[in-house]
Amino acid sequence: MPVLIALMLLATTVGAATYLAHDGESPPADDVGHAHGESHPPETRGHDHGAHGHDDARSWSALCDGGVRPPAATGARIPTRLDAMLVLDRLPRIVIKSDADFNPSRGVRSGSGAPDDPFVISGVSTDLVHIADTSKWFVIRESHIGRLILDWTGPGGLVHANRIQSLETNRNVARTGDATAAVIVDNEIARVKEIRHFDGVVARNVIGDPLEARPGVVLNIAGFNGAEFTRNTIYGAVDMKLHGHHHSSSMCARGHNHGASDDGGIVDHTVRHIHFRFHHNTIRDPTGAGLRYNDLNHAGDDRKAASEQNEELEKPHVHHTRVSIDNNTIEKSSLRIAIFNAQDERHLHSEGVLVIENNTIQEPAVGSGLVVQAVRDASVVLRGNVATKPLLRLSGESGILLDKLRNTQVLVAANALDGFTYGVRAHDFDANTTWRVAANAMNGVKHPVYWDSTVANPPETEGGHAGHRHETVDAVEVPLDVSIPIVRPAIM
Numbered sequence: 001m002p003v004l005i006a007l008m009l010l011a012t013t014v015g016a017a018t019y020l021a022h023d024g025e026s027p028p029a030d031d032v033g034h035a036h037g038e039s040h041p042p043e044t045r046g047h048d049h050g051a052h053g054h055d056d057a058r059s060w061s062a063l064c065d066g067g068v069r070p071p072a073a074t075g076a077r078i079p080t081r082l083d084a085m086l087v088l089d090r091l092p093r094i095v096i097k098s099d100a101d102f103n104p105s106r107g108v109r110s111g112s113g114a115p116d117d118p119f120v121i122s123g124v125s126t127d128l129v130h131i132a133d134t135s136k137w138f139v140i141r142e143s144h145i146g147r148l149i150l151d152w153t154g155p156g157g158l159v160h161a162n163r164i165q166s167l168e169t170n171r172n173v174a175r176t177g178d179a180t181a182a183v184i185v186d187n188e189i190a191r192v193k194e195i196r197h198f199d200g201v202v203a204r205n206v207i208g209d210p211l212e213a214r215p216g217v218v219l220n221i222a223g224f225n226g227a228e229f230t231r232n233t234i235y236g237a238v239d240m241k242l243h244g245h246h247h248s249s250s251m252c253a254r255g256h257n258h259g260a261s262d263d264g265g266i267v268d269h270t271v272r273h274i275h276f277r278f279h280h281n282t283i284r285d286p287t288g289a290g291l292r293y294n295d296l297n298h299a300g301d302d303r304k305a306a307s308e309q310n311e312e313l314e315k316p317h318v319h320h321t322r323v324s325i326d327n328n329t330i331e332k333s334s335l336r337i338a339i340f341n342a343q344d345e346r347h348l349h350s351e352g353v354l355v356i357e358n359n360t361i362q363e364p365a366v367g368s369g370l371v372v373q374a375v376r377d378a379s380v381v382l383r384g385n386v387a388t389k390p391l392l393r394l395s396g397e398s399g400i401l402l403d404k405l406r407n408t409q410v411l412v413a414a415n416a417l418d419g420f421t422y423g424v425r426a427h428d429f430d431a432n433t434t435w436r437v438a439a440n441a442m443n444g445v446k447h448p449v450y451w452d453s454t455v456a457n458p459p460e461t462e463g464g465h466a467g468h469r470h471e472t473v474d475a476v477e478v479p480l481d482v483s484i485p486i487v488r489p490a491i492m
Helices: 001-011 080-085
Strands: 095-098 107-111 119-122 125-132 138-141 144-151 158-162 165-167 182-183 187-197 201-203 206-208 217-224 227-230 233-235 236-242 271-279 282-284 291-292 317-326 330-331 336-338 345-356 360-362 370-383 386-387 398-413 416-418 422-429 434-438 441-443 447-451
Touching: 001 165, 080 144, 080 447, 095 422, 125 158, 217 233, 227 317, 233 441, 236 271, 291 317, 291 416, 317 336, 422 434
Parallel strands: 095 125, 119 138, 125 144, 138 158, 144 165, 158 182, 165 187, 182 201, 187 206, 187 217, 201 227, 206 233, 217 236, 227 271, 233 282, 236 291, 271 317, 282 330, 291 336, 317 345, 330 360, 336 370, 345 370, 360 386, 370 398, 386 416, 398 422, 398 434, 416 441, 422 447
Antiparallel strands: 107 119
16 A cells, blocks of 8 residues: 555656556446637626736646746727627638738737737637747737637737637648647637647636537547646536647657658657646536546547658657646536546557546536546546535436556545445456545445456555455545645646
């Protein structure tokens, strides 16, 4: 046990987690999956964000000290649909595909493109804003936008106080620019179609439609490194997927630009670091899908692609992945990890840290509350989470379900699980997987801790191993000083 705790102490000091591998088996039946693809308006209606500060906005390695900061935004208000018809300047399309394209005919009102004097696009109503392959700094604010595409725009973007129908970043197209690491803050966005290879900050947005009965996936995160999603209110499901070919040479370093086929050998692409944090968000999804992290189709997202042309991406490599999903509230749905550290023939080794901490999972419509499945070569911390079964739902499932773990160390501590048939349920662990269950509160749970014959090792407790296979054990009271400190910057 001291070895397990020491490993987790070491692994979690960065404050994120890693991705796991899939051993070719189908997900268990419990995985329901997700459906996948200078004009200020008048005081009519809208949301006033002028009182919010923006000191928390950081891009490129948002989780690390010293991240590049786009210019701060000041008081601004999201325009209404009425504003779009009566007040805002109408431009059918704004397309900027080089630094030279920033000019008044494309909606630019001011600025030189420098960090302290960004180009400003504001107060417009348009069907499309498409900015690509630029090194300039820019601000898009107080506008009504049908489709916003930021393709390979680097660190210099700020998207603030807009009404946006659809958002996409870093599409899989040939490019010269660096990955978009913009700050996207205080907007209302109907759907994030795909925020791909993103290295910036998404904060305090309203995403989705609160009146939609079956919204599906409204926030699709496809590849991230140094990115941070925080304090968003999301009406619909969230799907986040790792892309192994979007990475850095070390933790907290700037992501690689793989737009060129050759970088002269100056970058080592055989060691791939990825880190990501999703925290303090509220997800309201009546369908039960909620939040899913996955690493499906790993090979397709780990090699060369239209946007990733470097030949070195085809070589055998090592992954270091750190992911933290913490302090979120998920209403009527579950939190699900479906493959972390996917197995692949070109992986020399993979290691990861996955921290799921202090989340509240309120009355998931279907299935279990928190599901972690198909994980390998990782340290996993499940701590301080609260999961509550709907009062009128007859099938209780599990508060926490652990399934298909390989060469993984797991700590399940200080969680509160209410009303489920199983508190913590384990299935299919290999002999190199160890797990510790400590100081969890169980209310109305029939089987507090349960595992079957597919689990090689019983759970560890303060007094050693607890019980035998197929048996249940009561939650073990363990002093809370077993808690693992997680060091990360505070984002308020």
